[in-house]
Amino acid sequence: xxxxxxxxxxxxxxxxxxxxxxxxxxxxxxxxxxxxxxxxxxxxxxxxxxxxxxxxxxxxxxxxxxxxxxxxxxxxxxxxxxxxxxxxxxxxxxxxxxxxxxxxxxxxxxxxxxxxxxxxxxxxxxxxxxxxxxxxxxxxxxxxxxxxxxxxxxxxxxxxxxxxxxxxxxxxxxxxxxxxxxxxxxxxxxxxxxxxxxxxxxxxxxxxxxxxxxxxxxxxxxxxxxxxxxxxxxxxxxxxxxxxxxxxxxxxxxxxxxxxxxxxxxxxxxxxxxxxxxxxxxxxxxxxxxxxxxxxxxxxxxxxxxxxxxxxxxxxxxxxxxxxxxxxxxxxxxxxxxxxxxxxxxxxxxxxxxxxxxxxxxxxxxxxxxxxxxxxxxxxxxxxxxxxxxxxxxxxxxxxxxxxxxxxxxxxxxxxxxxxxxxxxxxxxxxxxxxxxxxx
Numbered sequence: 165x166x167x168x169x170x171x172x173x174x175x176x177x178x179x180x181x182x183x184x185x186x187x188x189x190x191x192x193x194x195x196x197x198x199x200x201x202x203x204x205x206x207x208x209x210x211x212x213x214x215x216x217x218x219x220x221x222x223x224x225x226x227x228x229x230x231x232x233x234x235x236x237x238x239x240x241x242x243x244x245x246x247x248x249x250x251x252x253x254x255x256x257x258x259x260x261x262x263x264x265x266x267x268x269x270x271x272x273x274x275x276x277x278x279x280x281x282x283x284x285x286x287x288x289x290x291x292x293x294x295x296x297x298x299x300x301x302x303x304x305x306x307x308x309x310x311x312x313x314x315x316x317x318x319x320x321x322x323x324x325x326x327x328x329x330x331x332x333x334x335x336x337x338x339x340x341x342x343x344x345x346x347x348x349x350x351x352x353x354x355x356x357x358x359x360x361x362x363x364x365x366x367x368x369x370x371x372x373x374x375x376x377x378x379x380x381x382x383x384x385x386x387x388x389x390x391x392x393x394x395x396x397x398x399x400x401x402x403x404x405x406x407x408x409x410x411x412x413x414x415x416x417x418x419x420x421x422x423x424x425x426x427x428x429x430x431x432x433x434x435x436x437x438x439x440x441x442x443x444x445x446x447x448x449x450x451x452x453x454x455x456x457x458x459x460x461x462x463x464x465x466x467x468x469x470x471x472x473x474x475x476x477x478x479x480x481x482x483x484x485x486x487x488x489x490x491x492x493x494x495x496x497x498x499x500x501x502x503x504x505x506x507x508x509x510x511x512x513x514x515x516x517x518x519x520x521x522x523x524x525x526x527x528x529x530x531x532x533x534x535x536x537x538x539x540x541x542x543x544x545x546x547x548x549x550x551x552x553x554x555x556x557x558x559x560x561x562x563x564x565x566x567x568x569x570x571x572x573x574x575x576x577x578x579x580x581x582x583x584x585x586x587x588x589x590x591x592x593x594x595x596x597x598x599x600x601x602x603x604x
Contacts, residue, residue, distance in 0.1 A: 197301025199527035204279030210517060210524065211252045212237075213278035215268050215293075216285050218257035221383050224446075225409035225439035225502045226285060228495070229308065230255040232485075232506025233282065235492040240514050240601050247522045251514070254278060258289055260383070265289040266296075273300055280305055280529060283326065283509045287311040287358045298322045303529050305516070306509050306555065310433065311358040312581060315554040324533060324548050325555035326509060327432065328470050330359055330406065331581040333559050334366030337404060337429055337468055339586050340561050340574055342370045349376045351400025351426065353391060353415060355407060356380040363406035363431065369583065376400050381411055392418040395426070402427045407434040409502075413443035416461050417451075428465045435467035437564050438474055438500035459566040466573065468559040470544045471508055474501055475570050481541045484596040508541045511599070515540065518600055540599065544576045544589045554581075558589050 204211040216230045217223045234253055241250040254276050256268035265286075272278045273296075281297055284290040285308035294313070297304045298320050306326035307314045310333065314325035341348055350371050354360030360380055368375070377398035379391035392415060395403055403426040405412050412434035419426065434440075441458045448456035472479045477486070485507045489499040517524065519532035538546035544558040558578030562570040576589035597603040 197299060199301055199530065200525050201301070202279070202525050204277050205249070205524050208249055209252050210246060210249050211254060211276060211278050212280055212282050212513065213254040213256070213272035213276055214282050214284055215256050215258040215265050215272070215289065216283075217260035217289075218255070220259035220261065221386075221410060222260035222286065222408055224443055225436055225500065226308075228439070228497065228500050228503040229283065229285065229506035229509070231493050231495045231497075232489075232503040232508075233510045234494065235488050235503075236485075236507050236510035236514070238492040239488045240510075243601055246514060246517045246601070247524075249524075251517075258286075260286055260289060262289050262292040266292050269293040269296065273297070273302055278302065279524075279526070280513075282306060282513050283308045283506065285309065287313075290314075294320055294323055301526060303526055303533070305513060305533065308505075308509075309358075310362070312362055313358075315552065315581075317551060317553050320553075322530065324553040327505075328468075328544070328556045328559050329554060329581055330362035330431070331366035332557065332579050333431055333468050334363040334404075334406070335369055335579050336366075336559050336561070336577055336586060337431070338367045338370030340466075341374070341402060341404075341429065344573075345402055345427070348374055348402040348427075349399050350374045351377040351379070351395040351398060351403040353379050353381065353388075353395065353403060353405050353407060353411075355411070356382055359406050359408075359433070363404075366581070367404060381407070383408065383411070386410070386414060388414045388418050392422065392424065396422065396424040400426055402429060405430045405434060407431070409434050409436055409439045409443060413440050413447055416440075416444065417447055420461060430465060430467040432467065432469050432559065435465070435469065436501040437462055437465070437467075438498060439502055442497075462564050463566050465564045466561060467564065468561055469501075470556040470559045470576070471501070471504055471542055473562075473570060474499055474504060475564075480595045484602065511541060512538065512546075514601055515599065539592045539594055541593075543591065543593070544578060545591050558586075 218227050237251040237253045258265040258268050280303040283306050287309045304323040310327050310330040314323050377395050377400050444458035472481050516532045520528040533548050534550050544556050547554045560576040561574035562572050577586050578589045579586040
């Protein structure tokens with residue numbers, strides 16, 4: 165299917181970009197981008213780019229996403245590439261700063277001449293470049309954020325979500341709490357942007373009358389003492405944490421410091437237990453507490469997820485990714501669930517490029533994304549049709565145990581972002597050796 169690129173009236177970020185660009189691949193003002201082009205593709209290479217927080221407040225944990233991307237692409241390249249072409253992967257550090265995201269995205273498009281963007285991370289950051297990417301005709305695949313705006317096909321035809329959106333995930337969390345903890349007094353701690361508003365919209369559909377406190381945090385302020393004290397004072401015995409990893413860890417440490425022990429229910433964006441263990445140890449060491457039992461502080465934490473976990477070593481995809489990580493990852497850190505997040509993104513990008521065929525254009529990539537059967541590493545169905553760019557459409561509920569595999573409390577369920585029902589998910593999940601570049 166071919167469709168025109170909508171020229172959108174400028175948001176400030178897009179206007180800045182449109183007036184400042186001057187490199188190769190530039191689309192002149194007022195012109196529509198041509199998708200029948202192979203910008204970033206040569207006879208033997210395909211250039212893929214991304215912006216990630218390699219430093220700054222969101223870097224703990226999230227810096228592992230690009231490590232996962234690079235390891236998978238190196239593996240694919242060593243095993244024949246995509247129709248004989250290697251993937252050249254370019255990652256730019258935007259420090260989780262929207263102004264910096266604008267700058268590095270301009271460089272990726274006009275200087276590096278990327279063929280497509282993969283997994284640009286963050287709502288406050290990527291929202292500043294989504295107009296630009298769509299105007300320039302750059303496929304914007306699998307945005308690393310659960311905000312709803314990536315799933316607006318009419319407005320952003322080249323942008324596709326990846327992770328389950330915050331509202332769907334919060335609906336599933338809310339229903340689980342209402343069904344299994346009906347007498348709970350619920351507190352909600354959330355990031356003060358779309359993470360919070362979208363999560364609250366889903367959570368309140370099931371536990372509005374149970375909520376006794378809602379507290380937000382600014383990712384630029386690491387003092388959570390006032391919010392945690394307010395949750396305790398309100399009597400919240402269940403706290404839903406819609407937080408990035410650093411703030412999940414700060415919540416746990418502050419609660420531990422004042423002797424407050426609520427049941428935590430953590431969203432997938434902040435529930436990577438391997439990352440949290442490292443952060444808890446790091447923060448405790450900075451505070452002069454060297455012997456903190458980090459894993460024990462996570463015991464019993466309930467969380468939602470949609471990807472296989474490093475705590476399930478028998479999973480065939482985790483086995484493959486572990487082998488790839490050991491051989492190709494340029495990192496001294498252990499593989500985490502956030503690394504897996506990036507490795508699944510890279511796998512799906514490679515699947516789409518393979519399906520797009522030898523005569524690769526941006527249009528053929530979009531056609532492949534929208535017709536792809538995404539049975540693969542994920543644990544819930546994935547949507548990338550012309551009408552639905554929503555990405556993973558649900559989640560399962562698990563409980564962390566320090567010395568054992570996670571306990572699945574509720575199998576995967578799917579829902580919509582409005583008031584629709586929550587239903588059990590049906591997904592066929594092949595082994596890696598059924599995927600072409602993994603041996604299929």
